[in-house]
Amino acid sequence: MNDNATPPSDAGSAVSLDHGHVEGTGERLPAHFENPGLPPHQPRWSDVDEGAAKRAERQVLTFFLISILGTLLFVFSYFAFSIDQLIFLPWFGHISILHLGLGMGMALSLLGIGIGAVHWAKTLMPDTETVEERHPLRSSDEARRGLVDTLVEGNKTSQLGRRPMIGILGGTAIGLFAVPPVLQAVGGLSPEGMPGGELHHTFWQRGMRLMRDPEMTPIKATDVTLGSAFHILPEHIDASLEQLEQLGYVTAQERQSGDFQHDQHLGYLERKAKACVLLMRLQPEDLKVEKSREWGYYGIVAYNKICTHAGCPVGLYEQQTHHLLCPCHQSTFDVTQDCKVIFGPAKRPLPQLKITVDDEGYLIADQGFAEPVGPSFWGIHR
Structure with a gap:
């Protein structure tokens, strides 16, 4: 800063370069800017x-x-x-x-x-x-x-x-x-309303085989080794309503009711979004909750992979800690405790799919999910 710089002068006088002038221009600051006025008003x-x-x-x-x-x-x-x-x-x-x-x-x-x-x-x-001139507050x-x-x-x-x-x-x-x-x-977030009500139902039905995603091949219990994890979808997930009836998964009464969730026009991606499952195998003694042992098969357990916080896919399995991690907001679920939430914003565990095996040793669903899948909503918060 130049201590010898001259202070701003009155209107029309020169001021130093330290007060806003561009070097070499020799411009002078006016006392005030002239009001340009407003154009004549044009009536409508x-x-x-x-x-x-x-x-x-x-x-x-x-x-x-x-x-x-x-x-x-x-x-x-x-x-x-x-x-x-x-x-x-x-x-x-x-x-x-x-x-x-x-x-x-x-x-x-x-x-x-x-x-x-x-x-x-x-x-x-x-x-x-x-036009209103500025004035004190x-x-x-x-x-x-x-x-x-x-x-x-x-x-x-x-x-x-x-x-x-x-x-x-x-x-x-x-x-x-x-x-x-x-x-x-x-109303829209209530258990019986939209969109919460439809979270009660998925494509899974008793007897459907667990299929590898994306190969869509059935998986036997012997294929699931300790520490392994498989992405799973239900069998016949791309079938129409009529085909499901022919296969015995849908009754004629259900098909004609109009309320059956597996509508023949329901898209494959919408079915998949709610029915996707993560399959893992632990030592049976590592499972600390009796329900998870009973709903599994010799340490093999299946859980819905849609996070109960915001619906992101939970696909990261830590083999050593038996934790499932949601990549979106870091909600962490402990598989040994029936996928209890141990960290993050999720409010309830991941729903478990009850499984067993058929006569050929393939893993099948023993029933559909017993609770809503996906994000929590009013009435379903724990």
Whole structure:
């Protein structure tokens, strides 16, 4: 810093380079910048033509009404349809009517409110430009009274008094828009609702062989050595509903009920996402929980590999410690304690698949999962 630098001078006088000048320019700082002013105000058609204002009002009301109808469509779809009711759409294939209704309802609700509010502001609300000089944080009493007067005047010029239906439908649209999030928070995460309810069911059925993933070959108990781990899927996971009935896994009554989870249109990836299993073999005496020993086969145990925290695949098996690790948030499950959570944000153990062997020595499911798989939700938290 140059101690001999001259302080800033008054308007029009030269200042030192240490006060913001570019070296060699010789520029001088003005006392203040001239106000460039505002361009002349251009009135809108709705400002000068009452017919145009009426059309703009009807358009705003239409958008708010669309928003209300969208919210009602969301609520109706939530209660009227289930996830396994499908509709075929060109280019998209089979889509759940529930998901289609929820998505379309939410989209219309958001678009109606957004476009209606913007159109209202652009065509009917005052658009005159104003300039307010900066002032101390604590306004004078006169300025405060002026603010109140401005708000009152703004309420008048917003034309809510002359066009009350805008306020009525706009307020209704915004109020109803709060319903979908409440439904999702209260009902959508309940054990019997969506999406928690479908986590109770997977593709596994009694008698299905355990198949290596991705080879899809059956595995015998003798193939599972100490310390080994296999990624497993259920047999016939790519079969249709009719094929499952022919194989004896589905009854005609279940197939016709419409509630059976193995819908013939259910995608392979969706089935796989919930039914994937990790198979390991430990010394039987290392299993500290009686249930895990009874549900296993001579130290061979099978657990769902979807983390109960956020649904990431638990695929890291530590042979020496018998720990399963989720790579996303480091939730750690102890296989010797029935996959109890010993570290991380997960709140409940991984569900165990009860297994046995068939007459040929192949590992098979003795039953499906007895508890929901995947992330925890309301009512299922431990």
